[in-house]
Structures are given as structure tokens and as C-alpha cells.
Amino acid sequence: MKQTVKRIPMPVRYLINTVLIALLVFGSTAYVNGGGVSGYITKVLMVIGINIILAVSLNVATGYLGQLPLGHAGFMAVGAYTGGIFLKAVNASELGGAGYAAAIAAALVLSGLVAAFFGIIIGVPALRLRGDYLAIITLGFGEIIRVVLTNIDDLLGFKLTYGASGLKRIPKITSYFNVLVCVVLTCLVIHLIMKSRHGRAILAIRENEIAAESCGVRTTYYKVMAFTLSAFFAGVAGCLYAGYLGSLQPTTFGFMKSIEILVMVVLGGMGSMLGSILSAITLTALPEALRAFEDYRMVAYSLVLVLVMIFKPTGLMGQYDFSLSRILEKLLNLGKKSKKEG
Amino acid sequence: MAFFSTLFSQIINGLQSGSIYALVALGYSMVYGIIMLLNFAHGDIIMVGAYVVWMSMTSFGLHPLPSILLAVVVSTLLGVVIEKVAYAPLRSSPRLSLLITAIGISFLLENGFQLIFGAGAKVVPPLIEGPTFKIAGASVSTPALVTLAVTVVIMIGLTLLVQKTKLGRAMRAVSEDMGAAQLMGVNINTTISFTFALGSALAAVASALYLSSYAQASPTMGSMLGLKAFVAAVLGGIGSLPGAMLGGFVIGLAEALVSAVGLSVWKDGVVFAILIVVLLVRPSGLLGKPMKEKV
Numbered sequence: 026m027k028q029t030v031k032r033i034p035m036p037v038r039y040l041i042n043t044v045l046i047a048l049l050v051f052g053s054t055a056y057v058n059g060g061g062v063s064g065y066i067t068k069v070l071m072v073i074g075i076n077i078i079l080a081v082s083l084n085v086a087t088g089y090l091g092q093l094p095l096g097h098a099g100f101m102a103v104g105a106y107t108g109g110i111f112l113k114a115v116n117a118s119e120l121g122g123a124g125y126a127a128a129i130a131a132a133l134v135l136s137g138l139v140a141a142f143f144g145i146i147i148g149v150p151a152l153r154l155r156g157d158y159l160a161i162i163t164l165g166f167g168e169i170i171r172v173v174l175t176n177i178d179d180l181l182g183f184k185l186t187y188g189a190s191g192l193k194r195i196p197k198i199t200s201y202f203n204v205l206v207c208v209v210l211t212c213l214v215i216h217l218i219m220k221s222r223h224g225r226a227i228l229a230i231r232e233n234e235i236a237a238e239s240c241g242v243r244t245t246y247y248k249v250m251a252f253t254l255s256a257f258f259a260g261v262a263g264c265l266y267a268g269y270l271g272s273l274q275p276t277t278f279g280f281m282k283s284i285e286i287l288v289m290v291v292l293g294g295m296g297s298m299l300g301s302i303l304s305a306i307t308l309t310a311l312p313e314a315l316r317a318f319e320d321y322r323m324v325a326y327s328l329v330l331v332l333v334m335i336f337k338p339t340g341l342m343g344q345y346d347f348s349l350s351r352i353l354e355k356l357l358n359l360g361k362k363s364k365k366e367g
Numbered sequence: 368m369a370f371f372s373t374l375f376s377q378i379i380n381g382l383q384s385g386s387i388y389a390l391v392a393l394g395y396s397m398v399y400g401i402i403m404l405l406n407f408a409h410g411d412i413i414m415v416g417a418y419v420v421w422m423s424m425t426s427f428g429l430h431p432l433p434s435i436l437l438a439v440v441v442s443t444l445l446g447v448v449i450e451k452v453a454y455a456p457l458r459s460s461p462r463l464s465l466l467i468t469a470i471g472i473s474f475l476l477e478n479g480f481q482l483i484f485g486a487g488a489k490v491v492p493p494l495i496e497g498p499t500f501k502i503a504g505a506s507v508s509t510p511a512l513v514t515l516a517v518t519v520v521i522m523i524g525l526t527l528l529v530q531k532t533k534l535g536r537a538m539r540a541v542s543e544d545m546g547a548a549q550l551m552g553v554n555i556n557t558t559i560s561f562t563f564a565l566g567s568a569l570a571a572v573a574s575a576l577y578l579s580s581y582a583q584a585s586p587t588m589g590s591m592l593g594l595k596a597f598v599a600a601v602l603g604g605i606g607s608l609p610g611a612m613l614g615g616f617v618i619g620l621a622e623a624l625v626s627a628v629g630l631s632v633w634k635d636g637v638v639f640a641i642l643i644v645v646l647l648v649r650p651s652g653l654l655g656k657p658m659k660e661k662v
Contacts, residue, residue: 087463091463093463093466093467095470150643150646150647151646157405157462157466158646158650160405160466161405161597161601161642161646162642162643162646164594164639165598165639165640165642165643166639166643168594168635168636168639169635169636169639169640172632172633172635172636173636175632176632176633176636280590284470284474287467287470291467295463320482321482323474323477323478323481324475324478324479324482326474326478327471327472327473327474327475327478328471328475329471330467330468330470330471330474331453331468331471331472331475334457334464334465334467334468334471335453335456335457335468338457338460338461338464
């Protein structure tokens with residue numbers, strides 16, 4: 026009579042989630058590698074994974090922090106080129122066993138760190154300013170990155186990015202398993218940070234920056250932190266992209282790419298990780314399924330952006346996030362509802 | 368001597384492209400001053416204007432002058448329609464939503480035109496013909512002179528309009544304090560529509576001037592032009608009309624000088640680097656007023 030609501034204790038929750046995620050990762054990898062799906066589908070799945078990482082990471086800056094960076098593709102480019110140059114330098118494809126795995130891990134972490142470093146460089150000055158200036162500075166940064174990647178070789182006289190002709194013959198290290206592990210880790214890290222004290226500070230800044238500041242939240246520090254986190258994972262996604270495609274070109278990472286990622290976040294709902302994931306999946310899979318309508322894709326994207334903003338500014342998912350434990354608890358308490366109220 | 372004549376002709380080039388940036392920057396600045404929106408679609412209105420000129424000259428065989436007038440009319444209408452359809456419903460929602468909508472409209476125009484007319488550039492017949500003058504060893508083309516003259520006339524006209532007329536006073540009042548202006552009997556909707564119309568008309572003039580020296584229209588021509596004009600508006604101090612003019616000329620000259628020393632591929636990078644430095648050192652721009660924050 027006193028204990029009417031059943032709760033699942035925390036260790037059990039963690040256990041359930043860990044087991045389910047491990048099942049998902051290893052089970053689906055075994056299925057994919059065992060020839061359960063065609064090579065084409067596997068490739069689409071990898072692109073979906075990369076896009077999920079991009080959308081979820083941009084969601085940190087847009088959804089949780091409430092800023093509008095327009096240079097996410099720039100961070101992705103930094104990560105992609107770092108990863109590509111590193112993988113070529115260590116000749117990853119000729120390393121065996123543990124060396125190969127270590128090279129991949131090192132490339133991913135290095136790409137993330139270099140992108141995060143750029144995130145700090147851009148974020149520290151830009152985030153002190155308020156309002157739309159962050160959007161403009163990041164937009165400018167994205168364009169500068171593209172110009173630099175195209176022209177740096179001519180200026181310095183050595184072969185690093187190979188300019189407009191593109192960086193080619195990057196070892197193709199990206200596999201379904203790699204991507205999936207990165208997706209899980211990205212979501213996990215972002216989720217844990219957002220549930221922590223730091224995450225609450227970031228949300229407080231989004232809700233009301235002045236109020237947050239007056240409550241003792243160090244606004245600039247947390248803004249830079251969220252922004253850097255976002256850049257880090259964009260870099261990781263870039264590295265996966267480099268290892269997936271095997272060649273890179275500066276024009277890939279233009280303003281258009283940033284907007285594509287932004288559409289995923291906005292459509293899914295700013296501030297909802299589930300929303301970002303779902304819309305990344307939909308917006309990657311749908312154009313693949315509708316190849317015939319390729320020309321209309323960007324028109325449709327922009328229309329969706331405008332219509333969502335006018336009719337449902339919170340996005341399709343709003344700020345709703347999925348929690349398995351919450352659903353289980355609801356099921357456990359289903360029969361008790363009438364008693365509790367009575 | 369050769370160096371100075373090159374420098375001089377680059378300065379003329381810089382002033383010419385600077386005038387175009389200044390005209391476009393005025394549109395950004397006015398809209399930002401009134402509803403605090405970075406109107407990303409502004410650059411694409413230039414593109415629409417260019418396509419109207421191209422169509423009316425090649426398909427309908429019109430004389431350049433009526434074509435330009437037609438472009439001004441179409442762009443003005445388009446600017447007002449965009450404001451009514453996409454921005455007006457969002458006037459009370461967060462600024463982020465408004466900004467994202469503007470980006471969406473910009474992409475819609477670019478990709479829509481690409482779908483209709485194809486991605487390739489359309490060659491526009493020459494709009495302004497005339498001899499090339501020799502001044503101090505440098506050659507100065509008629510379009511360059513016309514561009515400069517038109518820009519100066521428009522700027523004087525615009526300043527008079529904003530300072531002396533009733534609508535201009537309404538515009539300044541709304542940008543100062545929208546609520547108070549409304550209480551004083553200023554019709555907010557008309558004023559905002561008028562601002563968009565004015566900005567879009569200036570963009571159409573800019574597009575005609577652009578075509579007079581580059582003679583090509585393509586779906587994405589507006590995006591880079593618009594972005595640079597926007598940088599010019601921020602550099603001069605967004606919301607300030609003399610600032611937008613000054614910013615336009617500074618950006619145009621900076622580009623020309625970077626090209627003059629042989630680094631033309633770095634042009635875009637330099638423009639955005641200028642933007643970042645300005646925002647760090649003087650966020651309110653060269654002539655802008657520092658923004659106060661109300662709690």
C-alpha cells in the first residue's frame with residue numbers, strides 16, 4: 026500500500042542496457058558480415074552510421090546549447106583530412122591484427138582531437154559574442170577551411186592535401202563494425218555528459234543565458250565545452266567518412282553539407298537525440314530508395330526545413346528522448362494505476 | 368609606372384565590385400535593423416533578378432532598360448512575398464527558427480532555379496555598351512563608371528528617403544523599438560514590407576550592375592555574392608546604412624588588392640578572415656552602435 030510504484034534499481038538498468046547494446050553490436054555485425062545483407066545495403070548502413078554521428082554531434086551545439094553553427098562540415102573536413110593523412114602515413118592497410126586496430130583507433134581519436142582543437146580556436150572568440158554572430162563566424166570558418174584545403178599545397182610547396190584534385194588512396198578502414206561502435210560510443214558519451222552536472226549547465230544556458238550566468242554557471246566555459254564536444258565527434262565522423270570513401274575532395278565539405286546535417290537535426294527535433302538518429306536514418310535511406318528523384322532532393326530538403334519551422338518549430342520529436350527503463354517501469358506499474366489513484 | 372597603373376586599375380575594379388557589395392549589403396543591413404534577421408535569402412534575390420534580366424532579353428527580346436525595370440519589379444514582389452509567407456508567421460518565435468527558415472528559403476530558391484533552368488550558367492547579352500577610357504595609364508570600362516555613378520546616386524537617394532520621408536522615419540522608429548513604434552501608431556506590417564521591398568529592389572539593381580560586367584547568371588551566383596555582401600554589412604556595422612556602404616567598398620578593395628598581389632585563389636578566405644577579425648576586435652562593426660542588453 027505504501028510502495029505502489031515499482032522502480033527498477035540502477036544497476037539492473039545499466040545491465041539491461043549494456044546487454045541490449047552488446048547484442049545489437051555483435052549480433053548485427055555477425056549478421057552483416059555473415060552475408061545477411063548485400064554489399065550495397067552494408068554501404069548504405071555505414072553512411073547512415075556516419076550521418077547519425079554528425080547529426081547527434083551537431084545536436085549538442087544546436088539542440089542542447091541553442092546556438093546555430095553553420096560550419097559543421099568544416100569540422101568534418103578537418104577530421105577527414107587528419108584521419109586520411111594519418112592513415113596514409115602509417116600505411117594502415119598493411120598493418121596486421123592489433124596494429125591495424127590500434128591504427129584505426131589512433132586515427133579516429135586523432136581526427137576528433139584535431140577537430141576539437143579547431144572547435145576551441147573558433148569557439149573561444151565566437152562564443153563570447155551573442156546571437157547570430159556564432160552562425161556567421163562558423164560559416165566563415167567552414168568556407169576558410171575549404172579554401173585552405175584547396176590551396177595550401179601550392180602555397181607551402183609540399184604534398185599534403187593534394188588541393189582540388191583530392192586526397193586519394195586512403196586505406197579503407199571503415200567497416201560496419203567500426204561505424205556501429207563509434208555510433209554507440211558517441212551516443213553514450215553525449216548522453217552521459219548531458220545527464221551530468223555539466224549537461225544541466227549547458228541546458229540552463231539554452232533556456233536563459235542571463236539567468237544561468239546569474240546562478241553561477243560559467244557560460245563561456247560551458248558553451249566552449251559543448252561546442253568542442255560537437256566538433257570532436259564531427260571530426261570522428263569525418264575520419265570514418267575518409268576511411269569509407271578512400272578519397273577526399275575539398276568541395277564535398279561546403280556549406281551544402283553543413284545544411285544537410287542541420288536539416289537532420291531540425292527535422293528530428295532540436296534537443297532530442299532520438300530525433301536526430303531517426304531523421305539521420307530517414308534522410309539517408311530515403312534518397313537511396315528514391316534514386317530516380319535525385320534532382321528534387323535538395324528542393325525537398327529546403328522545403329522541409331521551411332515547413333517544419335513554420336508548422337512545428339520543435340521538430341518531429343520535440344525534446345522527447347527514448348528511455349527503455351522508463352517504458353519498462355510503465356509496464357510494471359500498469360496494473361497498479363487504478364489502485365494508486367484510489 | 369607599370370605597377371601603379373596595375374594598382375590603379377585594381378582599385379577601379381575594387382570600387383566597382385565594392386559598389387555591388389554595398390548595394391546588397393544595404394538590404395541585409397536594413398532588414399537586420401528592423402526585425403533582427405539575417406536574411407539569407409537576400410543573395411538569392413540577386414540571382415532571381417539576374418534570371419529575369421536574362422529571360423526578358425533573350426526570350427522576349429526586350430531592350431536592356433525595360434528588362435532591368437522588370438527585374439526590379441519581380442525582385443521587389445518576391446522579397447515582399449517571402450516576408451509575408453515565411454517570416455511573418457514566425458515573428459514571435461525564437462530567432463533561431465527565423466534564421467533556419469531564411470536558410471531554407473535561400474536553398475529553396477537556389478535549388479528550385481537549378482531544377483528549372485539547369486545548373487549551367489546563362490550568358491546574358493551586354494547591358495551597357497561604351498568605350499573604354501584610359502585614365503593614368505589604366506583602362507576604365509564604361510560599365511565600371513556607370514556602376515559607380517548609379518551606386519552613388521542610389522546611396523544619396525536612400526539616405527534622403529530614410530532621413531527625410533515619413534516612411535523613412537517609420538523605419539527608423541521600428542528599428543529603434545518595435546513595441547513603442549506600434550503604440551505611436553506606426554503600421555508595423557507596412558513598414559516591414561516596405562523595408563523588404565526596398566532591399567530587394569536594391570538587390571535587383573545590384574544584379575543588373577553585376578551582369579553588366581560579368582554577363583553570366585547561374586543558380587548559385589547569389590550565395591557567394593550574398594555572403595560577401597553580408598560580411599560587408601557586418602564589417603560596417605549591421606543596422607547602419609553608411610556602415611553598409613563603407614563595408615562594401617572595403618571588401619571590394621580588399622579583394623582587388625589580394626588579387627593584385629597574385630593571391631586571387633585566397634580571395635574568399637581573406638574576406639571571411641576579415642569578418643572574423645572584425646567580430647573579435649569590434650563586434651559592432653566600424654560604424655555600428657554597440658548593442659546594449661536588456662534583461
